[in-house]
Amino acid sequence: MRHVPEARATPAEQAARPDPASQPANGSPYRLGAALLQSLAQELSTLAEEASVLLSTPPESLSPDADAVARIARRNVPRWHFAMLNDNGRNAALVTALERGVPEGATVLDIGSGSGLLAMAAARAGASRVFTCEMNPLLAEVARSVVDTHGLSDVITVIGRPSTELDPVRDLGGPVDVLVSEIVDCALIGEGLLPSVRHAREHLLAPDGIMLPSAARLYGRLASSEAVAQLNQVTTAGGFDVSLMNTLATRGHFPVRLSTWPHRFLSEAAPLLEFDLAHDPLEPGERALSLSAASDGEAQALVVWFELDMGDGITLSNPPDNPGSHWMQGWIPLEKPVPVKAGDQVALRLCWSDFTFRVSL
Ligand SMILES: C[S@@+](CC[C@H](N)C(=O)[O-])C[C@H]1O[C@@H](n2cnc3c(N)ncnc32)[C@H](O)[C@@H]1O
Numbered sequence: 001m002r003h004v005p006e007a008r009a010t011p012a013e014q015a016a017r018p019d020p021a022s023q024p025a026n027g028s029p030y031r032l033g034a035a036l037l038q039s040l041a042q043e044l045s046t047l048a049e050e051a052s053v054l055l056s057t058p059p060e061s062l063s064p065d066a067d068a069v070a071r072i073a074r075r076n077v078p079r080w081h082f083a084m085l086n087d088n089g090r091n092a093a094l095v096t097a098l099e100r101g102v103p104e105g106a107t108v109l110d111i112g113s114g115s116g117l118l119a120m121a122a123a124r125a126g127a128s129r130v131f132t133c134e135m136n137p138l139l140a141e142v143a144r145s146v147v148d149t150h151g152l153s154d155v156i157t158v159i160g161r162p163s164t165e166l167d168p169v170r171d172l173g174g175p176v177d178v179l180v181s182e183i184v185d186c187a188l189i190g191e192g193l194l195p196s197v198r199h200a201r202e203h204l205l206a207p208d209g210i211m212l213p214s215a216a217r218l219y220g221r222l223a224s225s226e227a228v229a230q231l232n233q234v235t236t237a238g239g240f241d242v243s244l245m246n247t248l249a250t251r252g253h254f255p256v257r258l259s260t261w262p263h264r265f266l267s268e269a270a271p272l273l274e275f276d277l278a279h280d281p282l283e284p285g286e287r288a289l290s291l292s293a294a295s296d297g298e299a300q301a302l303v304v305w306f307e308l309d310m311g312d313g314i315t316l317s318n319p320p321d322n323p324g325s326h327w328m329q330g331w332i333p334l335e336k337p338v339p340v341k342a343g344d345q346v347a348l349r350l351c352w353s354d355f356t357f358r359v360s361l
Contacts, residue, residue: 032247077138080326085115087326090316094182095121097310101212102127102178109133109172109204111163111181111196116143116156118180123155130155131172135162164199175206181213186255186318187330187357188218188306194275195354198282211278213308218273219319220304220332222346224297225263228256228331252356255328258303258320266299266340267291269319272350286351293340300337302348302359304330332357 054068062068084090098118102108102125110119110132119132134140140160147156159171168175179200183191193216205211232249234242270291275282293299305327307317318327332350338361340346349360 073138077136081114081139083326085117087324089324090182090326091117093310093314093316094118097212097312097314098122098125098180100312100314101125101210101310103210106177106210107131107172107174108178108180109163109166109176109200111179111200112183112191113143113158114139114182116146116158118182119143119156119158120147120150120152122178122180123152127155127178129157129173131157131159131176133159133161133163133166135160163196163204166204168204172204175204176209177206178210178212179205184216184306184308184327185330186306186328187253187304187332188216189352189357190253190330190355192355194282194284194352197277201278201282210311213310213316214277215309216275216277217271217307217309218304219269219307220272220291220302221265221269222267222291222293222299222301222340223258223263223265223303223331224300224337225258225261226300227261228258228263229300229333231256232331232333252353252358253304253330253332256303256331257323257328258331259323264297265294265303266297267294267346272302272304273352284351284353286349289348289350291346291348293342293344293346295342296340298337298339299334299346301334302332302350304332304357330357332359334359335361 050068050072054062054072057066057068094117098121102122104126105128106126108119108122108127108130110122110130113119113132113134116132119130122130132143134143137160140158144153144158147153147158159166166172179197181193181196181200183193183196185191197211201211232254234245236242270289272289273287303320305318305320307315309315318325318329320329334348338346347361351358351360
């Protein structure tokens with residue numbers, strides 16, 4: 001943590017610093033709120049320092065090898081981009097889907113450029129014009145260079161903004177014929193697939209436009225794994241009760257490569273949800289589930305994975321028995337462990353927001 005001398009504390013830091021005389025009891029919402037503000041102030045202070053160093057560097061001396069590039073990229077560009085681009089199964093499915101799904105001469109919007117891969121595949125598939133938007137400015141800049149290197153800048157326009165900020169006329173010259181997106185995390189919705197598609201479908205795609213993927217399904221199984229549960233929960237350490245740490249645990253789903261941890265499945269794989277991306281409301285919601293327990297044990301979570309329908313029989317999926325996929329599985333902890341016996345019907349409620357899943361009993 002950077003030491004900030006008293007006289008130079010930023011307004012955000014001053015606001016976040018609680019008055020010690022008025023500090024109420026341990027664990028109070030007031031103290032938690034103050035700690036949250038302090039944590040954000042630290043983050044802002046680090047960013048301000050980084051920005052001031054960068055602003056004092058003449059642009060012409062900023063080479064791609066500069067320390068600042070590596071440092072900021074490491075913080076702001078998720079490392080999984082590399083594993084994702086090396087996932088040949090994923091790439092082949094997406095490229096084939098575009099070859100089969102993009103009509104000759106169509107206009108295409110690709111949400112989430114990354115390196116520009118899907119935009120280039122759409123252009124190669126015969127699109128007359130491709131727009132690709134990327135909300136991460138560093139990635140947008142790289143995508144522009146990649147597209148340029150391939151001599152595709154006259155067909156592909158990279159827009160460095162979130163899709164939800166695009167204007168169909170000003171940015172795209174009118175609604176597009178095809179919308180493609182690969183913005184899914186291990187549990188489907190964590191990257192904002194639902195709000196992004198909801199918005200794009202209404203504002204950016206022509207009324208009979210083609211949507212890739214057209215549908216997304218979520219599958220899951222009840223599971224028990226002390227090892228995985230301990231990635232996100234704690235009771236004692238070194239003889240001390242440290243369970244208050246659980247205040248800071250991840251709520252909702254988180255990624256886990258299930259095959260690398262000892263675990264038991266307590267139910268068979270079952271379909272949990274299906275989204276018709278072209279027609280369903282794609283709003284937050286909830287659904288009652290009844291899963292048939294296949295063996296005795298204590299269910300701790302619902303392990304989930306997705307299947308994307310990319311058209312023409314092409315699917316993309318990340319089940320636990322597909323270790324070749326760069327996507328892990330999603331682990332949605334139950335509110336509390338549930339003892340089950342083979343043959344029991346286990347009633348659960350699956351709730352989803354725009355970005356995460358929760359399961360309640
Ligand atoms: C999983 S990556 C896929 C990149 C690329 N399409 C590919 O398949 O290789 C998703 C990218 O979409 C971007 N993204 C997610 N939602 C977006 C949105 N609504 N608008 C623009 N970019 C978005 C993320 O920043 C990320 O770089």
